[in-house]
Amino acid sequence: MARIFFRDANLIDGINPPKPDSTVVVENERITAVGANASAPQPAARDIVFELGGRSLMPGMNQCHFHAGYININSLMDIELKFPPTYLALAAAKNAELLLRSGFTGAVGAGSPHNVDVALKDAIRDGLIQGPRLVACGHDIVTTGGPIDVNPDFWKLGAEGLCHVCDGPDEFRKAIRQEIKQGADIIKLYVTGGHGFEMRADEVPMTFEEIQAAAQAAHERGRMVRGHVVSRPAILDCLRAKMDLLDHADAMDDECIDLMVKQGTWVTPSLYFSWKTLEFMRKRMSPQRIAQEERWLEQGYRAVEKANKAGVKLIIGDDFGTSWMPHGDYADELEFYVRFAGASPLDVIRWATYNGAGLFNLPDRTCTIQEGRIADLLVVNGDPSRDIGVLRDRSKLDAIMKGGQFIESHLTPVTASVKAA
Numbered sequence: 001m002a003r004i005f006f007r008d009a010n011l012i013d014g015i016n017p018p019k020p021d022s023t024v025v026v027e028n029e030r031i032t033a034v035g036a037n038a039s040a041p042q043p044a045a046r047d048i049v050f051e052l053g054g055r056s057l058m059p060g061m062n063q064c065h066f067h068a069g070y071i072n073i074n075s076l077m078d079i080e081l082k083f084p085p086t087y088l089a090l091a092a093a094k095n096a097e098l099l100l101r102s103g104f105t106g107a108v109g110a111g112s113p114h115n116v117d118v119a120l121k122d123a124i125r126d127g128l129i130q131g132p133r134l135v136a137c138g139h140d141i142v143t144t145g146g147p148i149d150v151n152p153d154f155w156k157l158g159a160e161g162l163c164h165v166c167d168g169p170d171e172f173r174k175a176i177r178q179e180i181k182q183g184a185d186i187i188k189l190y191v192t193g194g195h196g197f198e199m200r201a202d203e204v205p206m207t208f209e210e211i212q213a214a215a216q217a218a219h220e221r222g223r224m225v226r227g228h229v230v231s232r233p234a235i236l237d238c239l240r241a242k243m244d245l246l247d248h249a250d251a252m253d254d255e256c257i258d259l260m261v262k263q264g265t266w267v268t269p270s271l272y273f274s275w276k277t278l279e280f281m282r283k284r285m286s287p288q289r290i291a292q293e294e295r296w297l298e299q300g301y302r303a304v305e306k307a308n309k310a311g312v313k314l315i316i317g318d319d320f321g322t323s324w325m326p327h328g329d330y331a332d333e334l335e336f337y338v339r340f341a342g343a344s345p346l347d348v349i350r351w352a353t354y355n356g357a358g359l360f361n362l363p364d365r366t367c368t369i370q371e372g373r374i375a376d377l378l379v380v381n382g383d384p385s386r387d388i389g390v391l392r393d394r395s396k397l398d399a400i401m402k403g404g405q406f407i408e409s410h411l412t413p414v415t416a417s418v419k420a421a
């Protein structure tokens with residue numbers, strides 16, 4: 001089989017500073033050589049060669065808080081009740097392809113209404129549709145009256161499409177086992193309110209024993225748990241229970257950050273949603289409320305900055321799919337952290353690539369450009385290590401490769417005669 005050569009690349013490997021004048025060789029699904037142009041292997045006549053002329057070559061990105069089945073949501077009830085599951089599945093397929101074509105070759109579900117992630121993952125694996133590698137999330141887990149248990153009881157509706165309503169460790173264990181039986185790789189717990197919910201962050205809707213039972217039940221069967229968590233005591237409970245991934249963690253302080261680093265906990269700050277929501281609500285809020293939200297956001301930026309410096313495994317991903325933050329603008333989030341949270345472009349590239357890769361249970365896919373790794377790659381017409389905003393422009397993505405296969409390519413290989421010259 002012909003090898004694919006990317007020559008004269010500005011190599012952004014996911015960990016190190018960029019290396020100009022680099023060559024990367026792909027054979028079947030893997031990267032087989034990485035080095036300076038001068039020392040790289042030479043292509044044979046049948047190989048395919050792309051001269052990148054200094055364009056950037058970087059790993060495919062991971063969106064690690066993905067709701068494929070969220071469409072144009074204005075309220076919590078829209079998630080479950082607005083569309084039939086069949087329609088949600090079709091929309092989820094479209095969103096998955098859009099995410100892939102935006103440069104994200106991996107996605108981790110963060111709660112999937114009607115369990116749409118599992119079917120989506122299988123359909124992508126079977127080649128039925130195009131989409132990123134997906135870590136499928138199941139239904140949400142919440143306690144009675146918790147942040148997403150909002151349908152009034154007199155409606156007699158329940159909320160089975162969206163969540164399990166559980167109370168006590170035994171019910172948590174059972175819900176996790178049911179989700180695993182239905183194909184979930186990761187299961188989400190709504191540990192606190194806050195961060196977009198009516199319920200305040202400092203109420204205690206879930207006990208430590210419940211969180212611990214859920215985490216144990218998932219880990220016993222090799223699956224992961226993630227939690228929507230905002231307040232400091234609840235963050236510490238999640239960390240003590242060895243939760244794998246914390247969503248938001250707005251109130252993380254030094255003690256939380258220390259434990260996150262020690263335990264290798266992933267954290268998705270997902271602050272872009274809060275910022276977008278504030279922009280959307282500005283005209284509808286009182287000046288006092290706006291000032292309060294701005295203070296909250298500022299605290300979040302500083303917490304993220306501190307966590308980044310301390311070496312927390314921060315990852316990218318947010319609540320796209322609301323009416324004010326539609327699917328498609330995924331890379332806006334990266335630029336947002338550079339603008340507000342003291343991160344460098346290379347920091348957020350690392351969050352989007354290397355940091356998220358460990359969630360995929362694919363040891364050869366580290367989302368770094370190294371020999372032997374799976375070839376999930378992007379060719380970018382620009383230098384995202386200087387201007388991260390270039391990733392927001394899909395027309396600058398000259399090629400998207402997943403597992404050594406081009407999903408999209410606007411590159412022209414050099415001809416054999418040019419190669420010979």
Ligand SMILES: [Zn+2]
Binds near residue numbers: 065067110111318319
């Ligand atoms: Zn979410």
